[in-house]
Amino acid sequence: MWLYNIGMDLYGWIIRLAASRHTKARQWIDGRRELFRRMAERIDPEARIVWVHVASLGEFEQGRPIIERIRKQYPDRKILVTFFSPSGYKIRKEYKGADYIFYLPLDTPRNARRFLDIARPEVAIFVKYEFWLNLLAELRRRKVRTYIVSAIFRRNSVFFRCYGGMWRQALEAFDVLFVQNEESKRLLAELGFDNAIVAGDTRFDRVAEIARAARQIDVVERFRGDSRLFVAGSTWGPDEELLVRLMNDNPDVKFVVAPHEMNPERIARLIERTHGGAVRYTECTPRTTYGAKQLLVLDTVGLLSSVYGYATWSYIGGGFGVGIHNTLEAATFGLPVAFGPNYHKFKEARDLVTLGAARPVEDYDQLRRWFAPLRDNEEFLQKTSRIAKDYTTRHQGATDIIVRTVFH
Missing domain, CATH: 3.40.50.11720 (3-Deoxy-D-manno-octulosonic-acid transferase, N-terminal domain)
Structure with missing residues (x-):
């Protein structure tokens, strides 16, 4: 001692x-x-x-x-x-x-x-x-x-x-x-x-509550319009390198990218490299028109968990660094999830990979091959979404056990 x-x-x-x-x-x-x-x-x-x-x-x-x-x-x-x-x-x-x-x-x-x-x-x-x-x-x-x-x-x-x-x-x-x-x-x-x-894990109870209390976000609704939306949360530089290529190869899909850190240079580079046009959330007003703009940069905190509710697919950042961020916030909405290769210390990520609801990727080619069937095959997309949602639902209940035991 x-x-x-x-x-x-x-x-x-x-x-x-x-x-x-x-x-x-x-x-x-x-x-x-x-x-x-x-x-x-x-x-x-x-x-x-x-x-x-x-x-x-x-x-x-x-x-x-x-x-x-x-x-x-x-x-x-x-x-x-x-x-x-x-x-x-x-x-x-x-x-x-x-x-x-x-x-x-x-x-x-x-x-x-x-x-x-x-x-x-x-x-x-x-x-x-x-x-x-x-x-x-x-x-x-x-x-x-x-x-x-x-x-x-x-x-x-x-x-x-x-x-x-x-x-x-x-x-x-x-x-x-x-x-x-x-x-x-x-x-x-x-x-x-x-x-x-x-x-x-009490996080399953927490993300279920987050999903139930998800906010309506007018900016995201108007940005998405009638398109399908891909949301990437807590991204870092290596994640954004892959995501830019995915955006540029899929001009009919809208993207929201929420950087983990609001680094002005990295955000500027992300916007500059997006061929379909981009806008920052903090610059949006009720009068902003989005037209064909493809990327919305979520350069603020506190909204990401609700933004997942508007999405069809998701990507979680951090997997090319010390480890991925929160996959459950996306999975609780029934979103297929992709992330970088450093995910093994997170049980829920390993479980989602084993079940087929998530995919680790090491390069752009693997990200593209994960995304294409989920984009083009509606039956496969719905099956994958159900797996993700069922997994998060099945693991709820830790809070009940803990509080009941502590205060019996």
Whole structure:
């Protein structure tokens, strides 16, 4: 444990040194400044706190169905949400489903004690991969009911290494480990943990709710007109290289491309290379006419999940980098999905590929060969769409299992 604590101290120093040059590091430091004072001023000492910790935005969306179910069924509880990453906190710091939203302090023994002295949670819920050893040890010492949800364990993870003793010990803090699959439950059983429950992934519940609450977007409706629409979400440069060629080879199809980062140079290059003409969402007004323009660049945040509802096909970016982004938001609308080759660590992507609802592509020729039959064969398109939709429907229900177990 001493090595872990040295690592935490070193991490804190590195972030401070980087803060002068890197925006995210500066936000990380600024967001934690006088954290305990701000917590003490805001958190009601008499409140019955349910604490939900997430790493960043993706884990927040994973925990959100649980937060909202608790809010609805147990209105006497106050909900505290903490983030580790500035990118998640910055976007969701005004989220109305929680009573208190803060950064998580650096995980040192002193910070863990101070944090829990102020928060005093009745229940602590960690989402997916969050294992903070000092906090977990302190929660266990205080006998706070503690859970991890939507977790996945793999044999090559630190828990199964010869040097993973302190990480295995940390798992003893959890009253129940809600895991996504049977393999995770079997691996935990090998370590002597019989308190794992296969609940599944709460993201299926979240995307189902997103689909039910999808917004009507006038710009997208008018842009699409009577054409069929291809939506590419969270794209990066290598994805856009392929998509430009697909657009130019399919002038009768309209495209919406939502870049993962609003890089002005990349967006300008994308627009310039699109033969059929393009327009940026942020430049559209009620008087904008789209005519034959083929590309709408979704250069804003918060709309992509609803835009999928207008589409016939989809592409998910990130697969030529560290990994693909959210495939379920597209699949829940029954969209066939394509993405780059780096998808293997995402179970839902592997499942969709196995079922035939998704296709990994390594180059433009593979993307073209995936798209052509889905464009030209309506029966094949409908069959593929049903597979995607049925998969997301079949895996819903994790939130019910978790909330029912935690608050039984």
